[in-house]
Amino acid sequence: LQKVYGDLHIHIGSALGRPVKITASRQLTLHALIFEIAPRKGLEVIGIVDAGSTLVSAEIEQLLESGEMAEHVHGGFLARNGVLVIPACEIESREGVHLISYLPSLASLKKWQKYMKSRLSNLTLSTQKADAGIVDIINLTYMLEGLFCPAHAFTPHKGIYGFLTDSIAAQIGQEIKMIKALELGLSSDSDMADTVAETRDFTFLSNSDAHSAGNVGREYNLFQIRDKSFKEIQYSIECKEGRRIVANYGMDPRLGKYHRSFCLECNKIAEGKGPVLECECGSKNMVMGVHDRILQIRNYELPHHPLGRPPYNYRVPLKDIPGLGPATLKKLMAGAQSEIDLLENTPVQWIEKAAGPAIAGIIGTMRTGRLPISPGGGGKYGKILKNNSNH
Numbered sequence: 001l002q003k004v005y006g007d008l009h010i011h012i013g014s015a016l017g018r019p020v021k022i023t024a025s026r027q028l029t030l031h032a033l034i035f036e037i038a039p040r041k042g043l044e045v046i047g048i049v050d051a052g053s054t055l056v057s058a059e060i061e062q063l064l065e066s067g068e069m070a071e072h073v074h075g076g077f078l079a080r081n082g083v084l085v086i087p088a089c090e091i092e093s094r095e096g097v098h099l100i101s102y103l104p105s106l107a108s109l110k111k112w113q114k115y116m117k118s119r120l121s122n123l124t125l126s127t128q129k130a131d132a133g134i135v136d137i138i139n140l141t142y143m144l145e146g147l148f149c150p151a152h153a154f155t156p157h158k159g160i161y162g163f164l165t166d167s168i169a170a171q172i173g174q175e176i177k178m179i180k181a182l183e184l185g186l187s188s189d190s191d192m193a194d195t196v197a198e199t200r201d202f203t204f205l206s207n208s209d210a211h212s213a214g215n216v217g218r219e220y221n222l223f224q225i226r227d228k229s230f231k232e233i234q235y236s237i238e239c240k241e242g243r244r245i246v247a248n249y250g251m252d253p254r255l256g257k258y259h260r261s262f263c264l265e266c267n268k269i270a271e272g273k274g275p276v277l278e279c280e281c282g283s284k285n286m287v288m289g290v291h292d293r294i295l296q297i298r299n300y301e302l303p304h305h306p307l308g309r310p311p312y313n314y315r316v317p318l319k320d321i322p323g324l325g326p327a328t329l330k331k332l333m334a335g336a337q338s339e340i341d342l343l344e345n346t347p348v349q350w351i352e353k354a355a356g357p358a359i360a361g362i363i364g365t366m367r368t369g370r371l372p373i374s375p376g377g378g379g380k381y382g383k384i385l386k387n388n389s390n391h
């Protein structure tokens with residue numbers, strides 16, 4: 001078995017010269033992702049969550065026809081450079097939550113589109129609201145031999161726990177058994193999610209939800225699989241035959257832009273223990289933070305990890321490290337195979353020589369622990385605090 005890094009939630013900005021995801025960067029094309037961005041980041045598996053768009057699926061077909069990638073017999077598309085592309089469809093359900101269906105093949109993608117044709121108003125755009133409920137989408141994914149995963153589960157912005165319900169079991173009944181994966185989202189981690197009892201049967205995914213090249217791989221997973229195919233990724237999520245996710249790598253939840261509740265009246269990010277449901281100014285007009293939401297719905301005060309829950313390692317994306325500009329990054333990349341390799345493996349002494357003690361200190365500290373951070377909320381990201389004196 002081998003270990004590979006993967007990010008299973010990446011958006012496409014444009015395909016065939018037309019917009020796919022309105023909020024995503026137009027430069028973020030399928031071709032650039034596979035052949036430039038993924039190798040630079042060090043990602044060998046990428047999940048493209050806009051594959052349901054007819055524009056993106058047409059580009060997928062072009063790449064298959066030109067031989068730049070090929071369908072694997074066990075699912076997924078293997079590009080010539082060794083990157084495995086998992087086609088996926090992020091959709092907003094009738095209940096208003098974001099759900100991802102990972103699919104094995106072009107044929108299953110076509111069937112997904114056929115099903116959605118009458119349920120979506122625009123099949124070229126991604127993450128649209130569908131006239132289909134959560135259970136319908138679970139069922140569809142299962143029929144297509146895909147893998148179902150609630151996206152950014154705890155965020156106030158269309159996350160299943162953040163926006164809709166305290167309990168998926170209460171919401172959908174025994175169909176919860178069909179759910180194997182749960183995406184944590186940028187503002188939560190395994191410790192937080194494992195205070196909610198029913199998450200113990202889910203494998204956690206830490207994905208970037210990138211809408212621009214710079215954000216690809218800001219969260220990632222380390223998969224232990226045999227070869228790169230859809231089936232192996234599915235097995236790793238279902239923990240079959242030694243396949244598993246060895247570790248999650250994600251932003252410190254406090255860096256997430258929805259970590260704490262945020263008052264829309266006085267624009268203040270909540271402080272103190274929480275859950276904060278009402279601002280000091282007396283207003284209840286708040287965007288609920290992920291931290292505050294989890295405190296509200298949790299079953300345990302401390303995390304109850306199921307056996308074999310992988311470690312969650314806190315990472316700050318390179319571009320968010322204070323003082324690390326493009327020139328320094330270029331110098332640093334001379335000593336690493338990819339950005340992930342730089343974050344994970346490059347000796348700290350080498351980083352110190354190339355970029356100075358402050359940056360070496362931050363990277364060294366994040367490999368073993370947590371950095372001091374002032375939390376984010378209400379759409380603003382948290383920040384690393386300057387006085388990083390523990391080096």
Ligand SMILES: [Zn+2]
Pocket residue numbers: 090098127151152158
């Ligand atoms: Zn989403």
Ligand SMILES: [Zn+2]
Pocket residue numbers: 009011049090127151209
């Ligand atoms: Zn998304």
